[in-house]
Amino acid sequence: MKKKILVANRGEIACRIIRAIQELGYTAVAIYETPDNAALHISVADEAVWIGDGPRCDYLNIDKIIKVAKNHNIDGIHPGYGFLAENPHFSQACADNGITFIGPTAEVISQLGDKVTARRIMAEAKIPMVPGTDNLPADETEAVKMALEFANRVKYPIMLKATAGGGGRGIRQVDNDAQMKEQLQIARAEAKAAFSNDNVYMEKVVVKPKHVEVQIIADQFGSTVHLGTRDCSIQRRNQKLVEIAPSLIKDQKLLDEICETAVRAAKAANYTNAGTVEFLIDKDMNYYFMEINTRIQVEHTVTEMVTGIDIVRTQIKLAFGKPLSFKQSDVRIRGHAIEMRINAEDPQNNFMPEGGKTVTTYRSPGGYGVRLDGFVYQGFTIPQVYDSLLVKMTVFGYSWNETVDRLRRCLTNYVITGPKTTIPFYLQLVNEPQFQSGDFDTSYLENHPELLEYKDDDSEVNKLAALIAEIHHKGFNPYAA
Numbered sequence: 195m196k197k198k199i200l201v202a203n204r205g206e207i208a209c210r211i212i213r214a215i216q217e218l219g220y221t222a223v224a225i226y227e228t229p230d231n232a233a234l235h236i237s238v239a240d241e242a243v244w245i246g247d248g249p250r251c252d253y254l255n256i257d258k259i260i261k262v263a264k265n266h267n268i269d270g271i272h273p274g275y276g277f278l279a280e281n282p283h284f285s286q287a288c289a290d291n292g293i294t295f296i297g298p299t300a301e302v303i304s305q306l307g308d309k310v311t312a313r314r315i316m317a318e319a320k321i322p323m324v325p326g327t328d329n330l331p332a333d334e335t336e337a338v339k340m341a342l343e344f345a346n347r348v349k350y351p352i353m354l355k356a357t358a359g360g361g362g363r364g365i366r367q368v369d370n371d372a373q374m375k376e377q378l379q380i381a382r383a384e385a386k387a388a389f390s391n392d393n394v395y396m397e398k399v400v401v402k403p404k405h406v407e408v409q410i411i412a413d414q415f416g417s418t419v420h421l422g423t424r425d426c427s428i429q430r431r432n433q434k435l436v437e438i439a440p441s442l443i444k445d446q447k448l449l450d451e452i453c454e455t456a457v458r459a460a461k462a463a464n465y466t467n468a469g470t471v472e473f474l475i476d477k478d479m480n481y482y483f484m485e486i487n488t489r490i491q492v493e494h495t496v497t498e499m500v501t502g503i504d505i506v507r508t509q510i511k512l513a514f515g516k517p518l519s520f521k522q523s524d525v526r527i528r529g530h531a532i533e534m535r536i537n538a539e540d541p542q543n544n545f546m547p548e549g550g551k552t553v554t555t556y557r558s559p560g561g562y563g564v565r566l567d568g569f570v571y572q573g574f575t576i577p578q579v580y581d582s583l584l585v586k587m588t589v590f591g592y593s594w595n596e597t598v599d600r601l602r603r604c605l606t607n608y609v610i611t612g613p614k615t616t617i618p619f620y621l622q623l624v625n626e627p628q629f630q631s632g633d634f635d636t637s638y639l640e641n642h643p644e645l646l647e648y649k650d651d652d653s654e655v656n657k658l659a660a661l662i663a664e665i666h667h668k669g670f671n672p673y674a675a
């Protein structure tokens with residue numbers, strides 16, 4: 195019987211996963227809440243099931259989703275990223291109901307989702323990491339006392355981090371004793387709001403680090419392979435904006451060592467399926483384990499472009515008990531890939547989300563070396579209640595320079611009107627010499643405020659493009675008269 199797979203997600207990643215399911219010859223079942231009535235993942239899926247009014251709460255409702263899965267004879271569930279992807283109870287609920295969860299086991303998700311536990315496992319496996327603490331005590335006076343002791347021992351700056359953290363939330367840097375109490379309160383409040391868990395621990399800050407991560411893939415028979423590195427140093431609010439593969443650090447021996455360390459880390463955690471081991475690298479090229487993300491990542495596309503491996507397809511096969519069909523020595527990195535997150539955000543207004551607006555023009559680039567993973571179309575109104583990612587534009591090229599040139603061409607070709615987007619900001623970025631050199635760290639955006647100094651995209655060209663699109667849309671034929 196043809197397998198049926200439910201995608202417990204929305205937006206571009208739901209579309210991405212549905213395509214892989216269909217390519218394998220399986221049936222793709224989408225779920226959606228009311229604000230997503232007109233979303234693309236519904237129309238590309240083979241079947242779609244409405245699960246409630248939401249907003250957001252139904253995509254997070256484990257009992258409801260499992261019930262839908264059982265009613266529709268679902269064999270497997272892919273959680274995508276975000277929502278329930280890193281919720282161990284969801285993985286467990288699938289297992290308890292005889293449904294294949296396309297991701298790691300509940301035990302692995304639960305251990306690695308807790309940054310303090312993950313650090314403990316990695317310390318035992320002798321994986322290098324920055325000095326850090328256990329969870330700070332719940333009592334505020336005691337917590338501040340312990341925090342001050344730690345900070346004065348390892349020297350400022352230090353970072354307060356949500357133990358259950360993700361998406362850059364619940365992270366606060368502290369530079370001196372006087373800031374500690376207030377920053378602890380803020381970190382706890384953010385952690386509580388985002389993760390319903392106000393546990394916070396501390397790490398020494400790696401000053402101006404590069405964020406380098408390694409894609410891992412492991413089957414259920416003990417084979418663990420890495421798919422090389424990605425650099426995700428271009429961030430705002432500790433959250434990624436631009437990702438590249440492979441890392442452009444010139445010391446290939448160091449990169450190989452980091453990849454081997456990532457495989458060791460995954461093995462130490464009994465990891466199965468696809469995952470990402472994140473590291474920070476300081477200016478002296480020391481590297482430190484940061485965390486393991488137990489899911490497919492937004493930026494998996496850049497790795498796919500340079501390895502030729504379809505990671506989502508592989509995830510599905512491994513989850514259903516197939517062994518990895520390739521060895522480490524089969525994996526070859528070729529060329530360069532850059533992904534830019536085209537978000538409905540106003541970069542000039544602190545990247546404020548632009549949800550609720552309707553896309554009035556949508557004209558996307560194409561051609562050699564261009565990949566678009568999106569879910570918007572002309573006339574689509576962006577629901578306000580979800581995140582602001584519209585499209586991931588991934589560009590591939592043989593050399594770094596060629597890839598940057600292609601990226602510039604694609605950004606120039608891209609026209610989205612209605613919401614403000616990150617495109618005009620990326621056009622500035624792609625012409626900036628340090629970006630072009632490929633040598634940047636997580637302080638890059640702070641150090642380049644001039645990238646935000648552009649004229650808003652109400653340009654004549656865009657107005658004209660919108661007009662042409664509208665005429666086209668109405669079927670106007672200028673030659674008919």
Ligand code: ADP
Pocket residue numbers: 324353359360361362363365397398399400401403405429432433472474484485636
């Ligand atoms: P999340 O789970 O939110 O992704 P991470 O632990 O991966 O949290 O950290 C996200 C980002 O925060 C990193 O990419 C980096 O920019 C910054 N960061 C986190 N920990 C440190 C640290 N110890 N030193 C310097 N930067 C850090």
Ligand code: ADP
Pocket residue numbers: 501502503504505507508511519520521524525526
């Ligand atoms: P398929 O589903 O086509 O049988 P596999 O399960 O063998 O594919 O592999 C999963 C993914 O890895 C596919 O995208 C495939 O193209 C890719 N792949 C398989 N073997 C290799 C290899 N030796 N080198 C690079 N990519 C490979």
Ligand code: MG
Pocket residue numbers: 361472485
């Ligand atoms: Mg992270």
